[in-house]
Amino acid sequence: xxxxxxxxxxxxxxxxxxxxxxxxxxxxxxxxxxxxxxxxxxxxxxxxxxxxxxxxxxxxxxxxxxxxxxxxxxxxxxxxxxxxxxxxxxxxxxxxxxxxxxxxxxxxxxxxxxxxxxxxxxxxxxxxxxxxxxxxxxxxxxxxxxxxxxxxxxxxxxxxxxxxxxxxxxxxxxxxxxxxxxxxxxxxxxxxxxxxxxxxxxxxxxxxxxxxxxxxxxxxxxxxxxxxxxxxxxxxxxxxxxxxxxxxxxxxxxxxxxxxxxxxxxxxxxxxxxxxxxxxxxxxxxxxxxxxxxxxxxxxxxxxxxxxxxxxxxxxxxxxxxxxxxxxxxxxxxxxxxxxxxxxxxxxxxxxxxxxxxxxxxxxxxxxxxxxxxxxxxxxxxxxxxxxxxxxxxxxxxxxxxxxxxxxxxxxxxxxxxx
Amino acid sequence: xxxxxxxxxxxxxxxxxxxxxxxxxxxxxxxxxxxxxxxxxxxxxxxxxxxxxxxxxxxxxxxxxxxxxxxxxxxxxxxxxxxxxxxxxxxxxxxxxxxxxxxxxxxxxxxxxxxxxxxxxxxxxxxxxxxxxxxxxxxxxxxxxxxxxxxxxxxxxxxxxxxxxxxxxxxxxxxxxxxxxxxxxxxxxxxxxxxxxxxxxxxxxxxxxxxxxxxxxxxxxxxxxxxxxxxxxxxxxxxxxxxxxxxxxxxxxxxxxxxxxxxxxxxxxxxxxxxxxxxxxxxxxxxxxxxxxxxxxxxxxxxxxxxxxxxxxxxxxxxxxxxxxxxxxxxxxxxxxxxxxxxxxxxxxxxxxxxxxxxxxxxxxxxxxxxxxxxxxxxxxx
Numbered sequence: 001x002x003x004x005x006x007x008x009x010x011x012x013x014x015x016x017x018x019x020x021x022x023x024x025x026x027x028x029x030x031x032x033x034x035x036x037x038x039x040x041x042x043x044x045x046x047x048x049x050x051x052x053x054x055x056x057x058x059x060x061x062x063x064x065x066x067x068x069x070x071x072x073x074x075x076x077x078x079x080x081x082x083x084x085x086x087x088x089x090x091x092x093x094x095x096x097x098x099x100x101x102x103x104x105x106x107x108x109x110x111x112x113x114x115x116x117x118x119x120x121x122x123x124x125x126x127x128x129x130x131x132x133x134x135x136x137x138x139x140x141x142x143x144x145x146x147x148x149x150x151x152x153x154x155x156x157x158x159x160x161x162x163x164x165x166x167x168x169x170x171x172x173x174x175x176x177x178x179x180x181x182x183x184x185x186x187x188x189x190x191x192x193x194x195x196x197x198x199x200x201x202x203x204x205x206x207x208x209x210x211x212x213x214x215x216x217x218x219x220x221x222x223x224x225x226x227x228x229x230x231x232x233x234x235x236x237x238x239x240x241x242x243x244x245x246x247x248x249x250x251x252x253x254x255x256x257x258x259x260x261x262x263x264x265x266x267x268x269x270x271x272x273x274x275x276x277x278x279x280x281x282x283x284x285x286x287x288x289x290x291x292x293x294x295x296x297x298x299x300x301x302x303x304x305x306x307x308x309x310x311x312x313x314x315x316x317x318x319x320x321x322x323x324x325x326x327x328x329x330x331x332x333x334x335x336x337x338x339x340x341x342x343x344x345x346x347x348x349x350x351x352x353x354x355x356x357x358x359x360x361x362x363x364x365x366x367x368x369x370x371x372x373x374x375x376x377x378x379x380x381x382x383x384x385x386x387x388x389x390x391x392x393x394x395x396x397x398x399x400x401x402x403x404x405x406x407x408x409x410x411x412x413x414x415x416x417x418x419x
Numbered sequence: 420x421x422x423x424x425x426x427x428x429x430x431x432x433x434x435x436x437x438x439x440x441x442x443x444x445x446x447x448x449x450x451x452x453x454x455x456x457x458x459x460x461x462x463x464x465x466x467x468x469x470x471x472x473x474x475x476x477x478x479x480x481x482x483x484x485x486x487x488x489x490x491x492x493x494x495x496x497x498x499x500x501x502x503x504x505x506x507x508x509x510x511x512x513x514x515x516x517x518x519x520x521x522x523x524x525x526x527x528x529x530x531x532x533x534x535x536x537x538x539x540x541x542x543x544x545x546x547x548x549x550x551x552x553x554x555x556x557x558x559x560x561x562x563x564x565x566x567x568x569x570x571x572x573x574x575x576x577x578x579x580x581x582x583x584x585x586x587x588x589x590x591x592x593x594x595x596x597x598x599x600x601x602x603x604x605x606x607x608x609x610x611x612x613x614x615x616x617x618x619x620x621x622x623x624x625x626x627x628x629x630x631x632x633x634x635x636x637x638x639x640x641x642x643x644x645x646x647x648x649x650x651x652x653x654x655x656x657x658x659x660x661x662x663x664x665x666x667x668x669x670x671x672x673x674x675x676x677x678x679x680x681x682x683x684x685x686x687x688x689x690x691x692x693x694x695x696x697x698x699x700x701x702x703x704x705x706x707x708x709x710x711x712x713x714x715x716x717x718x719x720x721x722x723x724x725x726x727x728x729x730x731x732x733x734x735x736x737x738x739x740x741x742x743x744x745x746x747x748x749x750x751x752x753x754x755x756x757x758x759x760x761x762x763x764x765x766x767x768x769x770x771x772x773x774x775x776x777x778x779x780x781x782x783x784x785x786x787x788x789x790x791x792x793x794x795x796x797x798x799x800x801x
Binding site (some may be wrong): 124 | 539648
C-alpha cells in the first residue's frame with residue numbers, strides 16, 4: 001500500500017502537466033509570414049503577429065481590439081530570422097495558427113521545397129496555411145501597408161482568396177498538404193495563388209509614410225516593427241486612410257519547383273475545372289443583344305488517357321450545370337425555343353476555352369500544369385514506364401486532347417420568364 | 420479446508436477471461452506495425468504498400484497458426500516450461516534465452532521509438548530521458564501485477580482505442596482519394612514481397628508474447644481456434660485499413676518525407692469542420708498499444724527470470740529489474756536516430772525472424788513431434 005501511495009505521489013508530481021505549460025500571454029501568435037530574399041541572398045522575414053495586448057482608446061477605455069504587429073528580420077535561414085524576432089517582440093513566435101505564407105517572386109524563384117522545409121519540420125507547425133506569391137510587391141510591403149487598415153490582414157487575404165476560388169474559380173485555395181502534394185510530385189505542375197496591392201487605391205499619404213519608415217529601418221540584419229489596429233482602432237500610421245486594398249491575382253505557375261510566371265485567368269479557371277475543383281464560376285458569351293451569361297455551379301471533368309500510334313490522347317469529358325444569370329434581348333426572346341442551341345453554344349465555348357488553355361500549357365508555359373504525366377503514370381503505367389525518360393520533351397508537347405462537353409441548364413432562366 | 424478454499428479463490432482471481440486473452444491481440448498486432456513496420460514498408464513497397472500488407476497478412480497466417488498450435492497444446496505450461504519440457508534443460512534454456520534476449524531488445528527499441536515519437540510530436544522541449552522514465556514507471560507497475568490484471572488493462576485499452584479508431588475514420592473519410600492508390604504494381608515484385616514479409620513479422624511477432632500465458636490461466640471450456648483466427652483477421656484488417664487510408668489521404672510522395680505518416684494523416688482530421696486539430700489525441704491509441712507491448716514484454720521476461728532464479732518471496736523484483744534494464748538499454752543502444760533507422764532497415768526482419776520466429780518454429784515442431792509420439796504410444800498400448 002505504501003509503495004502504491006509513493007508511486008501515486010511521484011506520478012502526481014511528475015505528470016502534473018505544468019512543466020512544459022505555456023500560457024497564451026506568453027505567446028506571439030503568428031498569423032502570416034512573408035518571405036523575401038535580399039541582394040545578399042539573406043531571407044527577409046516579415047511576421048504578422050496578433051497583438052493580444054489591450055489598447056486604450058481616446059476616452060481612456062480599453063478597446064481590446066485584435067490588432068496586429070508586423071516585425072521584419074533578416075537572416076541567412078528562415079528559422080534564425082523568425083527566432084530573431086524575439087529581439088523585438090518579447091515573446092516566442094507560435095506558428096500553430098499560421099494562415100498565410102507569402103513568398104515574394106524572388107523567394108518563390110528558389111526551390112519552394114527548401115523554403116517550406118522549416119514549416120514542414122516544425123512539430124508545432126500549422127498545416128492549414130496557404131502559400132501565396134506576392135505579385136509586383138514584396139510581402140513586407142503588403143503586410144505593413146495592410147496592417148494599418150485591416151484588423152487582421154492575413155485573415156482578410158485568406159478569406160479573399162477562398163472567396164475568389166469559390167465564386168470565380170480563378171485561383172486555388174490549396175492548403176499546405178495540397179500544395180505539398182504538387183511540390184513533391186515531379187509528374188505534375190505546381191500552381192500557387194497570388195495577390196498584390198491594388199495600386200489604384202494606394203494613397204499618397206501611404207507612400208510618404210512608407211518612405212519615412214524605410215529610412216528609419218535598421219541597416220543589415222534587423223528590421224522594423226509596425227503596428228496597426230482594426231477599423232476604428234488607433235494606429236501608428238494614423239495619417240493613412242482606410243483605403244489600402246489588395247487584390248487576388250492570376251495563378252502563379254512553377255517549373256522544377258521554381259516560380260516562373262503567372263497564368264492567364266482563363267487558364268486558371270480551366271485548371272480548376274480539369275482538377276474537379278470548380279465550385280462556381282461565371283461564363284460569358286456574345287455581347288450586346290447576343291449576350292448570354294451563365295453561372296456554372298456544377299462541373300465535373302473526367303480525364304482518361306490512351307496511347308495512339310506515337311502519341312498520347314486524353315479524352316476529357318466535362319459535365320456541367322449552369323444558370324442563365326444575364327441575357328441580351330435576342331437571347332431573351334429566343335431562350336425558351338432555342339434552349340438546346342444555347343446549350344450547344346455554351347458547350348462549344350467551354351470546349352474552346354479548354355483547348356486554348358491546354359495549348360497554352362503545352363506551348364506557352366511549356367509545363368504540365370494539369371498533371372497529364374501523373375495521369376498517364378497512374379492509368380497507363382506499363383506504357384508510361386516505356387516512355388518515361390522522354391516523356392517531358394517528346395510526349396508531353398504532342399499530347400492530343402479529345403474534348404466532350406455536356407452542358408445543362410436545370411433552372412433555365414431562374415425567376416424570369418423568357419419571351 | 421479454509422486454506423484450500425482461499426487458494427482456489429486466489430487462483431480464480433488470477434484467471435484471464437477469454438475476451439481479456441484475445442484483447443492482447445488487438446494491441447500487439449499494432450505495436451510494431453504502426454510506428455516501425457509501416458515506415459519500413461512504405462520505403463520499400465511505395466504505393467504498393469497496401470498490396471504488400473494484404474500479402475503479408477496471408478503470409479502471417481502461418482506463424483499465427485503456429486502460435487495457436489503452441490498455445491492450444493501447451494495446456495498448463497507457458498512457453499518457458501514448455502521449451503524445458505520438450506527439449507530438456509540445455510536446449511530449452513538456449514531457446515528461452517534467445518526469446519528473452521530478443522524480447523528485451525524489442526522492448527528497448529519500442530521504448531526508444533515511442534519516446535522519440537512523443538518527443539517530436541508532443542513535448543519537444545522535454546528531455547527524452549524524462550519521457551522514458553515517465554513511460555517506464557507505470558509500465559513496470561502494471562507488469563508487477565498478475566496476468567489477469569494486465570488483461571483487464573488491455574480490455575480497457577481496446578475500448579478506448581476502438582473509440583479513437585472509429586472517430587479517426589469518420590473524421591478522415593472526406594480526405595480519402597482513391598487515385599492515390601494508383602498505379603497498381605508499380606514497384607517490382609521483389610519490393611512488394613519484401614514489404615509483405617516486413618508486415619507479416621511486424622504483425623505476428625509481438626503476439627508470441629502471449630505464449631507466456633498458460634492456458635490453465637484462461638477461463639474457457641475449450642480453446643476456441645476459430646474465434647482466435649477470426650479475431651486476428653479483424654485486428655489485421657484494421658491495421659491494413661490504417662495503411663490504406665494513410666496512402667489515400669497523403670499519397671506516397673508526402674508519406675515518404677515523414678517518419679510518422681499515420682500521425683500526419685490524422686492532421687487532416689475534421690469532423691463537421693467543428694472538431695479539428697486533435698491529431699495528438701487520436702494518436703494516443705498507438706501509445707496505448709505500445710504500453711501493452713511493453714507491459715507484456717516485461718512480464719514475459721520477468722516470469723522467465725523467476726523460473727530460473729525461483730525467488731518466490733520477492734518475485735516483483737524482476738519486473739523492476741527488467742524495466743530498468745529496458746530503460747538503460749534504450750539509452751545505451753539507441754543514441755543516433757538516423758543510424759538506428761538505417762541499421763534497422765537492414766536487420767529488422769532478420770532479428771524478428773531469427774530471434775523469435777525460429778525458436779517458436781522449433782517449439783512448434785517439438786510439440787508436434789511430442790504429440791505424434793504420444794498418439795503413437797497411446798495407440799500402441801491400446
